[in-house]
Amino acid sequence: MKAAVLREFGRLDNLSWEEVPDPSPGPGEVLLRVRAAAVNRTLDIELIEGTSGWQPPLPHIPGSEPAGDVVALGPGVETVAVGARVAAMPALHCGTCSECLLGYANSCLHAGGLGRSRPGGYAQFVAVPARALIPIPPDLSYAEGAAIPQSFTTAWHLLVTRAEVQPEDTVLILGAAGGLGIAGIQIAKLYGARVIAVAGSDEKLRVARELGADHTINHRTHDFAEEALRLTNGRGVDVVYENVGAATWEKSLRSLAVRGRLVTCGTQGGAHIAFDLRDFYRRQLTLRGSAGATERDVERVRQHVAAGHLRPRVHAVFPLARLPEAAAVILERQNIGKVIVEIPQDD
Ligand SMILES: [Zn+2]
Numbered sequence: 001m002k003a004a005v006l007r008e009f010g011r012l013d014n015l016s017w018e019e020v021p022d023p024s025p026g027p028g029e030v031l032l033r034v035r036a037a038a039v040n041r042t043l044d045i046e047l048i049e050g051t052s053g054w055q056p057p058l059p060h061i062p063g064s065e066p067a068g069d070v071v072a073l074g075p076g077v078e079t080v081a082v083g084a085r086v087a088a089m090p091a092l093h094c095g096t097c098s099e100c101l102l103g104y105a106n107s108c109l110h111a112g113g114l115g116r117s118r119p120g121g122y123a124q125f126v127a128v129p130a131r132a133l134i135p136i137p138p139d140l141s142y143a144e145g146a147a148i149p150q151s152f153t154t155a156w157h158l159l160v161t162r163a164e165v166q167p168e169d170t171v172l173i174l175g176a177a178g179g180l181g182i183a184g185i186q187i188a189k190l191y192g193a194r195v196i197a198v199a200g201s202d203e204k205l206r207v208a209r210e211l212g213a214d215h216t217i218n219h220r221t222h223d224f225a226e227e228a229l230r231l232t233n234g235r236g237v238d239v240v241y242e243n244v245g246a247a248t249w250e251k252s253l254r255s256l257a258v259r260g261r262l263v264t265c266g267t268q269g270g271a272h273i274a275f276d277l278r279d280f281y282r283r284q285l286t287l288r289g290s291a292g293a294t295e296r297d298v299e300r301v302r303q304h305v306a307a308g309h310l311r312p313r314v315h316a317v318f319p320l321a322r323l324p325e326a327a328a329v330i331l332e333r334q335n336i337g338k339v340i341v342e343i344p345q346d347d
Contacts, residue, residue, distance in 0.1 A: 002344075003061045003123030004320060009050025012324040015122070017344075020061070023119060023127040025074030030130050032088065034343045035142035036317070037121040038065035038179075040150060041268070043090050045327045047116060054116050064090035064114050066121025066128075066343075067136060067145035077130045087145040088121065089132040089153065090114050091292050106157065106292030122320060124345055131295075134302050140312070147179065147312035147338035152301045153293035154265060155183035159241060160191070161297055162290040163263040167192035169238040172228050172255050174248055176213065177204035177336045180266075182313050184241050185211045190309055193239075196231055198224045200333070207313070207336050225251035236260055246270025253285070261286040313337030320344065 001022050004015040025031045039045065043064035046052035067087035070080055080086065093100050093108035100108050114120050114128060136145035158180075159165050171188040175181040176197035188195045189212040196215045197208035205216035217227040228237050236257030242248065247269030252262055253276075262285065280287075293301075304310045315335040318326040319342055326339045 001124040003119075004063070004323075006048055006060045006062055007058055009048065009055070009058075012045065012048055012327050015048065015062070015323065017321070020123070023125055025072055025077075025127045027075045028077060028129055028131070029074040029127045030070045030077055030080060030086075030133070031072040031074075032066060032068045032086065032121070032126050032128055033071045033345065034063075034066045034068040034121045034123060034126055035345070036067050036146045036340050036342050037063045037320075038146045038150065039323065039326045039330060039339045039341055040064055040090070041330055043113065043115065043150070045330065054113075056116055061119040061123050061126075062115040063120030063122030063126070064116065065146055065150050066114070066126055067142045068121075068343075071125070073130075074127070080130050080133055080135075084133075085136040085138075085142070085145065086133040087136055087149050088114055088126075088128045089134065089149045089298065090116075092117070092129060092132055095131060103294055103296065105295050122323075122341070122343065124343060134298070134305065137306060137308065139308075141314075143314050143317045143340040143342070144312045146340050147314050148301070148305060151179035151183040151312070151338065152187075152305070152310055153298050154290075155180055155187055156297040156301050157293040158263050158265050158290040159184055159187050159239070160300070161294065162288045163239045163241070163261050165191045165193050165239060169193040170196065170232055171239040171241060172196045172198065172224075172237040172252075173208075173213070173241045174198050174224075174252070175243050176208040176216070177201075178243075179312075179338045180243055181208070181241075182211060182337055183310070185213050186310050188241075190304065196228055196237065204336050211313075223251065224248075225254035228255040232257065239263065242266070244269035246273050249273040253279070256283070256285055259284045259286075261288065263288045263290055265290040315339055317342055
């Protein structure tokens with residue numbers, strides 16, 4: 001097969017498309033013919049650049065979130081058949097350690113990642129554990145399929161498992177036009193919550209409203225905390241859905257109602273914050289961190305994707321050879337939804 005091979009960390013055009021041995025699925029694994037794969041900031045772009053904190057041994061095939069067709073089964077696979085259209089979870093867990101057995105696959109003691117601890121999906125074929133698969137509904141493309149796993153499972157864990165979202169809640173979604181924000185809006189609406197979406201352009205906010213947001217705030221023209229308070233008659237929101245960090249922290253806390261919960265899974269806007277502990281305890285706030293997703297979260301996403309309740313949004317599809325352009329869209333925050341690369345097949 002052919003694959004995009006990384007021989008030196010650094011520039012995204014360091015990848016070379018070359019002939020490599022075909023992978024073969026081990027026990028519990030399937031072989032996927034890859035049609036499309038997502039481009040994720042940390043898991044793909046920063047991994048290739050060498051700034052992600054992970055340095056897999058080189059040469060390496062990146063690509064954390066592929067989608068395609070199951071073409072062969074390894075020993076013991078019974079949950080999926082040859083011919084199935086599937087997308088793969090970037091995060092991999094062992095299923096047998098104490099954390100996995102307690103239901104915390106996202107804290108697996110032997111955690112790994114596709115395109116990180118093992119060869120990834122920027123290749124014509126990739127071997128993937130069967131437990132990491134999410135079926136793609138017939139009305140979704142491979143590109144749309146590749147836009148599902150990371151965003152929707154991370155968002156489910158953040159909003160349902162960690163924030164414990166309720167129908168009575170008002171939820172403030174930051175970064176509403178990114179993959180995670182688009183998933184968060186839909187999940188909050190699935191639970192009947194009222195959603196206030198925050199993004200940096202009118203076009204992004206238009207899409208947020210299409211997806212179900214009840215109110216939108218352009219953070220470039222408005223102080224989002226003041227607007228969140230105005231929209232809740234001065235009370236504040238019950239849940240802030242954070243994935244920015246230092247750049248938004250003060251406003252996020254100011255947006256919260258008494259007993260409000262702030263959940264966070266990202267720090268692309270800076271990792272270090274000042275914190276008024278007195279305000280925190282007097283207003284009885286809750287702060288919860290979130291990383292990855294449990295098997296239960298992933299299964300809920302499978303069910304709601306299959307039922308058509310959750311729909312990914314693809315901003316653009318690039319040929320894999322144009323990965324640097326695809327990455328630039330993400331790094332410049334132009335995307336509304338996920339950016340996807342198509343994998344060239346010989347057929
Ligand atoms: Zn484990």
